[in-house]
Amino acid sequence: MYKKIIWPVIVLIASLLALIFLSGFVYSVFITTGDDELPVDEQAVPTDDTTEEPIAGMPEEAIGERSVIDPNPEEWETVLVMGDSLGSGVGDEDGLGFDQRYLELLSQDDSLERELTNISVPGFVSSQLADQLDTGEYDLDIETADLILISIGGNDLNRLYFQDNETMIAEFDETLSAFLSNLESVLTTIRSLNPEAQLALIGLYDPYNLEDQEINRLLLEWNHASRLAASADARLAYIPTYEAFQYHLADYLSDDLFHPNGAGYQTIAESLYQVLN
Amino acid sequence: MTALTRNELLKMLLKKKMLLILFFLLIFVSLFSYGQQYAYERNLEQFEAETGEELPDWRDLADRRLDDLESRRANESIPENVRTSFDREIQQLTYFIENDINPITPTAFSFNTEFAEQGIVLFIPLLVIILAADLVSGEFSNRTVKILLTRAVPRWKILLSKFLALFMMTTILVFLVAVLSTLVSFLFFGEWGINEPVLTGFTLSEGTLMSDSTILISRWRYTILIYSLVWFVSIVIASITLMVSVLVDSSSSAIGILMAALIGGQFLQFFLADWELVQYFFVTNLDLPRYLTGSFQPVEGMTLTFSILTLAVWAVLSLIIGFVQFSRRDVLV
Numbered sequence: 001m002y003k004k005i006i007w008p009v010i011v012l013i014a015s016l017l018a019l020i021f022l023s024g025f026v027y028s029v030f031i032t033t034g035d036d037e038l039p040v041d042e043q044a045v046p047t048d049d050t051t052e053e054p055i056a057g058m059p060e061e062a063i064g065e066r067s068v069i070d071p072n073p074e075e076w077e078t079v080l081v082m083g084d085s086l087g088s089g090v091g092d093e094d095g096l097g098f099d100q101r102y103l104e105l106l107s108q109d110d111s112l113e114r115e116l117t118n119i120s121v122p123g124f125v126s127s128q129l130a131d132q133l134d135t136g137e138y139d140l141d142i143e144t145a146d147l148i149l150i151s152i153g154g155n156d157l158n159r160l161y162f163q164d165n166e167t168m169i170a171e172f173d174e175t176l177s178a179f180l181s182n183l184e185s186v187l188t189t190i191r192s193l194n195p196e197a198q199l200a201l202i203g204l205y206d207p208y209n210l211e212d213q214e215i216n217r218l219l220l221e222w223n224h225a226s227r228l229a230a231s232a233d234a235r236l237a238y239i240p241t242y243e244a245f246q247y248h249l250a251d252y253l254s255d256d257l258f259h260p261n262g263a264g265y266q267t268i269a270e271s272l273y274q275v276l277n
Numbered sequence: 278m279t280a281l282t283r284n285e286l287l288k289m290l291l292k293k294k295m296l297l298i299l300f301f302l303l304i305f306v307s308l309f310s311y312g313q314q315y316a317y318e319r320n321l322e323q324f325e326a327e328t329g330e331e332l333p334d335w336r337d338l339a340d341r342r343l344d345d346l347e348s349r350r351a352n353e354s355i356p357e358n359v360r361t362s363f364d365r366e367i368q369q370l371t372y373f374i375e376n377d378i379n380p381i382t383p384t385a386f387s388f389n390t391e392f393a394e395q396g397i398v399l400f401i402p403l404l405v406i407i408l409a410a411d412l413v414s415g416e417f418s419n420r421t422v423k424i425l426l427t428r429a430v431p432r433w434k435i436l437l438s439k440f441l442a443l444f445m446m447t448t449i450l451v452f453l454v455a456v457l458s459t460l461v462s463f464l465f466f467g468e469w470g471i472n473e474p475v476l477t478g479f480t481l482s483e484g485t486l487m488s489d490s491t492i493l494i495s496r497w498r499y500t501i502l503i504y505s506l507v508w509f510v511s512i513v514i515a516s517i518t519l520m521v522s523v524l525v526d527s528s529s530s531a532i533g534i535l536m537a538a539l540i541g542g543q544f545l546q547f548f549l550a551d552w553e554l555v556q557y558f559f560v561t562n563l564d565l566p567r568y569l570t571g572s573f574q575p576v577e578g579m580t581l582t583f584s585i586l587t588l589a590v591w592a593v594l595s596l597i598i599g600f601v602q603f604s605r606r607d608v609l610v
Contacts, residue, residue, distance in 0.1 A: 006290065007283050014445035017452050017508075024505030031478040031492065032568050032581045088349060093341070095348050121359070122349055255338055 073106055073277050076146040076198070078115045082138075083129060083151035086202065086268075087120030091259025098202070098260075099149055101269035109277070117141050125155040126182035133189045142193045149272070150186070151202040153179055157222055172218050179222075180229055187233060199236040200272060201226065205245035207258045237275050241268055281430065281438035289408070289446055298404050298450065302457050305400065309392060310462035313383050335379045343370050365493050369474045376472075384470025386496040388462035389455055390503045394566045397507055399539060401454060402514045402563065405447055406535045409518035411528030412439050413603065418527050422608055432604045440519060440596070447515045451508045455500065475499040477569050499569075506565040509585070513592040517559065520595035523603045556583075559591040 081087045081099045089097020096104075103114055119138055121128070129152050132138070142148070156179045160168045183201075190199065203223050206216065223242060230238040244267045245252050245260075252264030260268065289295075350363045373380045393401070413436070416422035425435060463469060474493040494502075514535075522531045542560020549555050556562075562584035569581075 003287060007286065010286060010445055010449065013452075014448045017448045018444075020501065021448065021451070021505040021508035024501045025509050028502045028506055028565075028569060029581060029585065085349075090345055090349065095344070123359075255341060 074110055074112065076106075076114065077112065078145045079103065079117070079147045079149065080141050080145035081116070081118040081120055081149045081151075082132075083120045083149075083202075084124040084155055085120070085122030085259060086151040086154060087149070088118060088122055089265060090122050091254030091256060091261055092265050093254075093262045096262070096265065098151075098265045098268040098272065101266050102149075102272045105269055105273045106277075117145070120151065123155060124152065125159070126152050126179045126186070130182045130185045130189070133186055139193055142190055142197075145194060145197050147276075148190060148194075148197050148199045149202065150199065152183070152186070153222070153226060154204055157204065157219070160218075169214070169218070172221075176222055176225055180225060183226065183229055187229075187236070191233070197235070198276065199233065200276065201230050201236060201238050202268060203227070203238060203240045203242060205241040205260075207245075207249070207253060209249045239268065239271050239275055241271060244268075244271060278434060278438065281434060282441045285438050285442035286445065289412075289442055294408060295446070295450075298407055299453065299457070301404065302454060303461070305396075306392065306458045306461045309395075310388055310458075310465040313388065313391075313462075314465045317381075317383055335381070336374060339370050339374055339380070343367060343374070346370070362491065365476060365491060368493055369476065372472075372474050378468075378470070378473065382468060382470075383462075383466045384468040384473070384496075385459045385463035385466055386470045386473070386500055388466065389458040390496075390500055390566070392458040392462075393454070393503050393507050394564075394570065396454075397510055397566060398543065398560070398563050401451075401507060401511060402539055403536070404450060404454075405511045405514045406518050406532055408446055408450060409443050409515050410522055410531040410535065412443060412519060413522040414525055414528045414531050415522075426608060433600055436519075436523070436600055436603045440516075443515050443519060444512065447511045448508060451504060451511050454507070455504045459500075471495070471497050477502070479568070479570075502569060503566050506569070510563055510565060510588065513559065513588045514563075516592040516599075517595045520599035520602075523599045523606075557587055559588055562587045 079099065081097075085091075087097070087099070089095060089099070097118075099116060099118060103116060106112075106114065119132070119141065121132070124132070129150075133142070156175055160171060160175055187199070190197070203226065204219060206219050220242070223240070227238045230236045245264065248267075252260050252267060254261035254264070346363050346367050350360055350367070370380075372378075411418075413422075416425060426432065428435075473496045475496055476491050476493060477499060478492045518531065518535055521534050522528070525531050525534065539560055542558055545555050545558060546561050556579060562579075565581065565584055568584070
């Protein structure tokens with residue numbers, strides 16, 4: 001009895017299952033290869049975000065040679081923000097970001113109506129920012145801006161954090177020099193369109209509060225190098241954030257433990273105010 | 278032919294190996310689900326102990342993330358394909374919020390895919406090997422092969438009937454793995470999670486994992502996809518096992534050879550990762566589900582299509598060798 005029933009039952013079930021599995025199998029192949037031929041928009045590859053950016057700034061050396069020309073906040077009518085998720089205010093409970101918070105600080109001094117344009121894209125690395133400017137799409141924004149705030153580099157550096165120590169140190173120099181040349185290209189593009197605008201580059205802070213001396217050293221080295229690069233332009237201010245965040249990580253980081261929260265953005269805005277005004 | 282296949286199938290069933298396999302499965306699945314449940318609870322406890330606070334309500338976090346995504350999405354300078362990947366995450370989050378499910382809660386349907394992902398390189402092949410290793414070699418060691426071959430049927434038909442029976446049993450085995458892991462883990466987690474949206478469909482482009490081609494599908498569909506891959510892998514392993522079973526005289530050496538290949542293959546993959554030939558070894562290509570989850574380090578030239586083709590070539594070659602060898606072999610027992 002058992003033998004008689006089991007045979008047709010097994011054949012039936014097995015063929016049915018085989019059919020289902022076969023179609024599922026074909027579908028899996030289809031979805032993982034379906035888009036292969038689509039052209040990939042290079043500039044648009046930013047990953048979903050967890051791998052994003054920040055690490056910020058560096059303090060100690062005194063604010064050196066720069067500002068031969070005094071900045072005139074009263075004359076800044078048009079402000080442009082570019083860069084990564086820090087520029088777009090990711091993590092800020094009020095959705096303001098350091099740009100709007102800075103403008104608020106400015107508006108306490110005068111009643112000027114300022115226009116703010118934000119072209120930051122979360123997840124951007126320096127090469128993507130350089131490409132973004134190269135498209136020429138934002139030339140007009142750059143030409144008309146009086147103040148340009150740039151936040152970039154965090155994602156470049158953060159990518160290294162996911163590797164083990166040795167690879168990281170080996171790749172650090174390469175990443176840093178790639179970053180510096182991208183930064184130079186960004187600055188050249190901006191200056192060729194607008195030699196007059198005041199620029200500000202936001203430094204990186206350390207969102208991980210690492211005890212690892214080596215990594216800390218690399219971050220400081222990164223900030224130091226970008227600061228040196230910034231000093232080549234008299235109207236480019238470097239805004240340190242490293243110190244401000246160093247002892248206040250818990251207060252200044254948002255729930256993702258990577259981006260600043262409102263208070264963190266406020267601190268960056270205040271540093272901007274201190275340096276520029 | 279039907280009669281032969283039926284005969285083989287009944288022989289497999291009568292050996293009660295299926296029961297042994299189910300027993301193994303039951304033990305492993307229970308252990309793993311218990312372990313996962315335990316780890317989940319431990320994590321929560323540890324969080325509370327460390328921070329001294331209650332776990333922040335996940336809904337707050339999800340809401341904030343949602344706001345964040347939406348404001349980013351509204352940014353005009355974001356490229357179109359990034360926007361669509363935001364859209365998918367928004368959709369996913371909205372589902373969890375609307376249905377009041379904490380995304381990190383373990384569910385039966387997330388467990389069954391996880392079990393398949395973990396088991397596909399070693400555990401599931403092992404089950405298939407237990408099932409298949411003595412198909413032919415067992416006939417030799419029991420000396421029943423004489424009786425089998427005295428029938429007036431060509432030898433290839435006998436082997437084919439064995440293969441067909443094995444094919445059916447393997448298919449059913451994969452189904453049982455899916456059913457058991459779902460049911461048992463449901464006992465532990467108490468959540469089905471059958472309709473949760475899952476992100477899949479990652480593609481490789483110029484060596485980088487692309488997330489902008491991804492699609493959202495529901496858990497049960499995703500489970501079917503993963504188990505389809507498991508099924509394919511199992512059939513390939515079954516074919517290779519059948520060949521080894523034809524080549525050696527005893528079932529224990531068949532099992533030994535295959536286990537050595539599986540475990541040795543893992544080592545090869547680890548130590549000789551840069552050696553290009555390793556890519557063409559079947560063990561290296563077993564882990565197909567990782568291509569769906571997107572959780573893999575892109576290796577030059579390794580894609581789902583490549584792995585599937587490699588495995589298919591192994592299976593076909595094994596079958597050819599098996600059939601040729603079985604037809605030619607002198608039967609001296």
